[in-house]
Amino acid sequence: MTHPPALTELDVGGKAVFLRCSFDVPLDSTKKLLDPKRVRDDSRIRDPLPTLSYLINNDAKIILAGGWVGRPKGEDPDLSMAPVALRLQELLKEEGLLKHPILLSPNCLDGSTPRSVYRNKEEVVKAVNGLKQGQVLLLENVRYDPEANSNDERFAEFMASLAGKGAIYVTEAEAHTHRPEATVTSVPGIIRRNGGTAVFGIRYAEVIKYIGSIARMLEKPERGPFIFFLSGKKIETQVGITSKISVTHSLLGKMRKGDILVVQGAVTYTFLIAEEYLDVIEEKWGELEKTVGLYNERITSEAGKLKKEHRDAQAIADNEARLQKEKSDKLKEIIGLADNGITYLIGNSFVEWKEIGEQLVFAARVYLKAREKDVAVLTNADHIITNKFPDKYGNLPADAELKEFEAVNGIPEGWLGVAPGIKTIRIICKNAESASLLILAGPISIEDERLEQFSRTNRKLFASIAKAKSDGAVTIGAGGDTAAIIRRWKGEDAFTVISNAGGATLELIEKGTLPGIEAVEKCNQ
Incomplete structure (x- = not known):
């Protein structure tokens, strides 16, 4: 397969460019x-600004499909791309790149009601035809049109037609390329058939270069130590989902003696419990695995039955939550673990109580696989603890106390x-200083400023990662929460590449490719 040319190798002057980004931002x-x-x-x-800089400075006409914001049901005005267009305009002005005002189509910047692209074709086509060289037209939330997620062929044909013949498709849709949505997987091929070209954006090409090649890097016999941080808050248990746990299992298969799995963040407290009960879990492994399998079959079967009965999404979700809780309780019973046994070990530290039974099984599976591969697992020798819960952004109340706790477990109630x-x-x-490849896949602490002043946890970590990078290591920050805490504590220079994507990054680490990447590469065969 011929690799796509670099965007900067293309003459974009006066040409229509269909630029796919992932502007699914919090509002x-x-x-x-x-x-x-x-x-x-x-x-x-901000991620596609280098690509936009090249396109604007070289007089392209830019049709920017930003993807979606949220999960609108129909034309939800609260989830319009309007504030995104206005923030993009501010950023381009700050960078000295704003040759012309940003357009939004269908237009609601005049105070009118947000509307879908596909149901207002004439307005959109007229706006595209009026584009000037070096100007950006942002398309409205693609999820206003259900045809997008269903990868409808006629919808894709229309979206590609906006760019016309001989156009250029560019993807910077880092957070969306794992989804087979029309503007991600179908539009590039149609543009290619219409005499055009499909390439990766400047920043996303770097992401693919490093994150997409992790599996190959791990297979090199001469490589040095690999450190993977299984950190953050979540251990996903949904059936079939690509999660940090499934990625960890995949990476463990390629890890060897001398590599290290660092378990930190809220995840560590589930692992500390699993480590304490590991002998019991291993002894009853067959029964635990069988129980998980039986409940997962029930969850899938009952969801299908409820869909056939035309039950609403909430009823299906409620039934799954009930079964997940029932499964967790059964697994705890098999292990012989009561809730007061959990609090005895970790106090009020975070665990997902409704799913803790299965999450302990997941954690134990990681321990056992690491032991089989002779890979070290680093959890906590001690902790920084507080007596108040943080808010959803990781900030502690003003009256929260902070102190050191110098033991592995037994955190006070x-x-x-x-x-x-x-x-x-x-x-x-x-x-971390001795790593040759390091992936930080989640924060290792909450984001509270007073905590960072007290412990300097993140500054210390980023300094050590920067040392590894200066010695030639490839260092990767993966995921939106990870990227946010790196920026918060000024750790950008410690990383070779930082990804703002979540699920897409995990899948790229695990599989080395994604549907949106394959769609662009297929155009260059």
Whole structure:
């Protein structure tokens, strides 16, 4: 297969460029629709700026499909791309790139009601035809049109037709390329058939170069130590989902003696419980696996039955939650673990109580696979603990106390772990400095500023990763929460590449490719 040419090798002057981005940004519902500050985090809008710079400076006509914001049911005005367009305009102006005002189509920047692209074709075509060289037209939320997610052929044909003959398709849709949506997987091929070209954007080409090649890098016999951080808050248990746990299993298959799995963040407390009960879990492994399998079959079967009965999505979700809780309780019963046994070990530290039984099985599976591969697993030797719960953004109340807890477990009732302790972070940093490949796949602490001043956890970690990078290591920050905490504590220079994507990054690490990547590569066969 011939690899796509670099975007900077193409003459884009005067040509229509269909640029696919992933502008699924968090919104502040307290701000008005036409307020750019409604965009709470603009990281995904900033990501394609190098590509936009090249296209604008070389006089392309840019049709920008930003994908979706949220999960609108129909033309939900609260999930319009309007604030995204206004924030993009501000960023381009700051960068000295704003030759012409940003357009939005269908247009609601005049205060009119947000509307879908496909049901307002004439308005959209007229706006595209009026594009000037070096101007950007942002298309409205693609999920306003259900044809997008169903990868409808006629919808894809229309979207590609906006760019016309001999156009250029460019993808910077890092967070969306794992989804077979029309503008991700079908439009590039249609543009190619219409005499055009399909390539990767400047930033996404770098992401693919490093993250997409991790599996191949791990297979090199001469490589040095690999460190993978299984960190953050979530251990997903949904059937069939690509999660940090499934990616960890895949990577463990390629890891060897000298590599290290670092388990940190809220995830670590589930692992500490699993480690304490590992002998029992291993002894009863067959019964536990059988129980998980039987309940997963029930969840799938009953969901299908409810769909046939035309039950609404909430009824299906409620039934799944009930079965997940029932499964968790049964697994805890087999292990012989009561809730007070959990709090005895970790105090009020975070675990997903409704799913803790299965999550312990997941954690034990990682321990057993790591032992089989002779891979070290680093959890906590000590903790930084607090007596107050953080809010959903990771900020502690003003009256929260912080202190060191110098033991592996036995955190007092009413206290919870929020960061690795001084001894733990020292061990982590010492190992991180010697890595040849390092992936940070989640924060290792909550984001609270007072906690960081108290412990300097993230600054210490990023300094050690920067040392590894300066010695030639490839260092990767993966996931939206990871990228946010790296930016918060000024750790950008420590990383070779930082990905703002979540599920897409995990799948790219695990599989080395994604549907959107394959669609562009197929255009270059």
